[in-house]
Amino acid sequence: MCLFYLISFLLFHPNYCAIKKYTNYTLYRGVPVNKSHLNFFNSLSEMFDVNFWTPPGSLYKPIDFVLAPGDKKAFLKMAEEYDVYLSTLIADVQRAFDMQRVKSYIRRNLGSFDWNDFYRINDIYNWLKDLKDKYPEFVKVESIGTTYEKRPILAVHVTLPGSKLRSKVIVEGGIHAREWIGPCFVTYMLQQILDSPKSNNSNLKDIALTYEWFFVPVLNPDGYEYTHTNNRLWRKNRNNEYGVDLNRNFDHAFGTVGVSFSHYEDTYCGAKAFSEKETIAMSHFVRNHSKHLEYYLAFHSYGQAMILPYANTRAHMENFDTVAAMAKQAADHIALRYNTRYVYGTAYDTVGYVTSGVSGCWVKETFSVPYVLTFELPDRGQYGFALPNEKITPTCIETMDGVLSLLKPRTKIYDKLRHEHRGLDDGQRTKFLDKLVILFNVCLFVIVRFD
Numbered sequence: 001m002c003l004f005y006l007i008s009f010l011l012f013h014p015n016y017c018a019i020k021k022y023t024n025y026t027l028y029r030g031v032p033v034n035k036s037h038l039n040f041f042n043s044l045s046e047m048f049d050v051n052f053w054t055p056p057g058s059l060y061k062p063i064d065f066v067l068a069p070g071d072k073k074a075f076l077k078m079a080e081e082y083d084v085y086l087s088t089l090i091a092d093v094q095r096a097f098d099m100q101r102v103k104s105y106i107r108r109n110l111g112s113f114d115w116n117d118f119y120r121i122n123d124i125y126n127w128l129k130d131l132k133d134k135y136p137e138f139v140k141v142e143s144i145g146t147t148y149e150k151r152p153i154l155a156v157h158v159t160l161p162g163s164k165l166r167s168k169v170i171v172e173g174g175i176h177a178r179e180w181i182g183p184c185f186v187t188y189m190l191q192q193i194l195d196s197p198k199s200n201n202s203n204l205k206d207i208a209l210t211y212e213w214f215f216v217p218v219l220n221p222d223g224y225e226y227t228h229t230n231n232r233l234w235r236k237n238r239n240n241e242y243g244v245d246l247n248r249n250f251d252h253a254f255g256t257v258g259v260s261f262s263h264y265e266d267t268y269c270g271a272k273a274f275s276e277k278e279t280i281a282m283s284h285f286v287r288n289h290s291k292h293l294e295y296y297l298a299f300h301s302y303g304q305a306m307i308l309p310y311a312n313t314r315a316h317m318e319n320f321d322t323v324a325a326m327a328k329q330a331a332d333h334i335a336l337r338y339n340t341r342y343v344y345g346t347a348y349d350t351v352g353y354v355t356s357g358v359s360g361c362w363v364k365e366t367f368s369v370p371y372v373l374t375f376e377l378p379d380r381g382q383y384g385f386a387l388p389n390e391k392i393t394p395t396c397i398e399t400m401d402g403v404l405s406l407l408k409p410r411t412k413i414y415d416k417l418r419h420e421h422r423g424l425d426d427g428q429r430t431k432f433l434d435k436l437v438i439l440f441n442v443c444l445f446v447i448v449r450f451d
């Protein structure tokens with residue numbers, strides 16, 4: 001009888017479901033060139049067990065999706081009838097995932113953490129705690145909240161000795177569980193900032209000293225761990241068995257476009273804005289550090305895009321042109337040095353669809369943060385989420401170079417942008433000085449008149 005209950009529990013309890021394998025699942029890419037193609041791709045999930053890696057957007061934007069082996073025959077027949085453009089990106093997705101090597105971090109041995117491997121959440125957290133022990137004078141590690149599975153959400157605060165300005169940068173990673181390269185890059189960037197005092201790169205040194213740094217390498221630790229233990233393609237958090245897409249749950253145009261209200265869809269936005277522990281924690285964290293917050297950078301994968309607010313509209317709003325000029329400079333820099341091509345613009349301009357409840361959009365609108373960018377890191381679909389280990393370091397190096405060119409403190413464009421950003425303050429300062437001059441003249445008149 002006990003055995004019966006145990007088996008029932010293991011079979012039906014959501015947290016103890018069998019490990020999902022993707023053996024002989026295939027990653028396809030379709031490119032819709034007319035409305036009928038687009039309708040075909042939009043209706044795929046009604047007919048097949050499909051997992052979108054890049055969902056349908058506008059015409060000519062590639063759509064990447066994984067199909068179960070049992071569905072392939074029927075799908076290919078339909079694709080032929082609709083005459084859609086189709087290619088196979090990865091024939092056996094599980095095989096590609098099996099190639100992604102996961103290493104263990106050895107406690108109190110910082111050198112055993114590198115950017116040739118992926119790590120489980122506890123290893124990343126232990127590395128962060130060891131960093132704090134190594135640099136107690138300028139690294140602080142704090143938990144900004146607790147997840148549904150009772151994990152802390154760790155944030156790292158770095159202020160290097162001799163920092164010049166009070167401007168802040170917040171770096172977000174790992175909001176989407178399966179996008180493993182995001183936490184890799186955020187931890188790499190943290191290491192680069194900490195190593196900057198002994199670096200030969202004077203630009204890095206300057207930039208590291210220019211800002212106060214805040215890193216949240218894995219905003220969705222439950223989901224991230226779940227991709228290691230149960231389902232490599234999990235995207236959401238682990239609130240109930242269905243989870244919520246945290247990057248659709250922020251209070252910006254919540255639930256208006258590009259989301260699903262169905263619990264089991266990958267883009268389920270939740271019952272209301274900030275319904276999730278992780279998004280609440282992040283909103284409080286950003287609010288606490290919103291004074292002098294100049295940059296909010298979020299790292300996702302994949303697609304090689306720098307996405308500017310706002311995601312819910314096709315319009316170019318507020319200082320879009322200014323930030324687009326910065327993104328262009330960073331994209332040109334990466335292309336020239338590494339031959340990695342990035343596109344930049346709004347979500348609609350780059351990935352071809354509008355969406356809502358996005359973290360960066362909420363941050364920009366709520367706190368008037370001037371420079372907000374969401375990176376879709378490499379690649380462009382050759383491996384997608386199954387990015388191999390040997391791509392981790394090159395991706396981190398080139399992305400860091402691009403980010404440094406965005407943050408560059410001493411170029412003309414930077415001075416111009418800072419001036420532009422502070423325009424209002426300058427105006428207020430001028431008015432104040434004008435009033436001071438008038439007051440001085442009045443005093444002088446009174447003194448002379450009644451002397």
Ligand SMILES: [Zn+2]
Nearest residue numbers: 176179300301
């Ligand atoms: Zn993402």
